[in-house]
Amino acid sequence: MDSGAIRRRLALGLSVLTAAGLLALAAPAEAHAAAAPCPGRKVRTLPFSTGSVHVYRSGGYVCAATYAKNPGPLRNMTVSVQARGHRPVPHKGKHRRHTPGVKVYAGQRCVWVKGSVGRGSVSSGWILC
Template identity: 65%
Template sequence: MDSGAIRRRLAMGAAVLAGSLGLALAVPGTAFASADGSCAGREVRTLPFSTGTVHVFKHDGYVCAVTVARNPGVKRVMSVSVQARGNRPVVDKGSYKHHAGPVTVHAGQRCVWVKGVVGRGSVSSGWILC
């Protein structure tokens, strides 16, 4: 590879990295995902509904939520969202067998609004953890 191609690749990599960093700083309610569907911290709320439950956790100013199906095993539409007051909601939505999420936002001392859906059932918390 010639030096021009190396410089172009390095410049492209630096641009992508800078753009990612800028987006992360501009959007304080960014989501963090975990492969095992767990959240850090202690469970502060459980929001049961007809087809599932939303588990809400808090740790060091971060709020995390997971929607778990009441009867896992069949793929269906599931979602979980957490919105810190003054920010946009962070959402995980798709067809899952067991759970949607986790999604995490930095709420600090602000209230959060948590929603969960499994199939036709849903729950919406209203502003909590104020």
Template identity: 60%
Template sequence: MDSGAIRRRLAVGLAVLTASGLIAVAAPTQAQAADATRCEGRKVRTYPFPTGTLYVYRKQGHVCAIVLPRRPGREQTMTVSVQAYRAMRVTDEGQYTRRAGPVTVHAGQRCVWVKGRVGSGSVSKGWILC
């Protein structure tokens, strides 16, 4: 093999190595961006209702809620809210096609009240996770 062929093979190998390194660096960033639209933690409650489902998650004293419609794709009014006992309610309300939320509160060991609405259907749970 002549020196020109060796250089070409080294250049191709270096290019492949550089590209794989860039992909490895970019992949976690894309995964974090996708996770920002979902709640972190362990799913602790699921509340189905006629037009959707309310999901409640908990992680290290934080409670997060998200509402998914039964029929995603068309724009409709959706609301999700979480309120820790003796604290302000956090709400996400608007015209969405796929989900409302996530909304997160720091509850510590306090009870929380969660509500969800999709179109004309809704669910409201009393003080939970006490």
């Protein structure tokens, strides 16, 4: 085998290893970005000045999570879901991008969803009736 063929095979091997390494690094980031805090189908988005609340439904369960409009530094964020006739289930904390999902069993009842990021907030009123 001449030296040109050896160089070509080494270059091909190196490029295959480089591509495999890049895919290994990129795959976990994509999987993390695709992970939603709530299971089910998105049924409503409630926008407000500093973010939005995404509402999901799966079977008789309703789940909601608050998302910041501009992810970045830690800031106070809240989300709350209340099925009619029951107490609200809240979550408060400091987050960069979004809150964890708050999930309640609502069956066929209406729900009231609230959320905030910093000073901006939203309150849905009774929805999904």
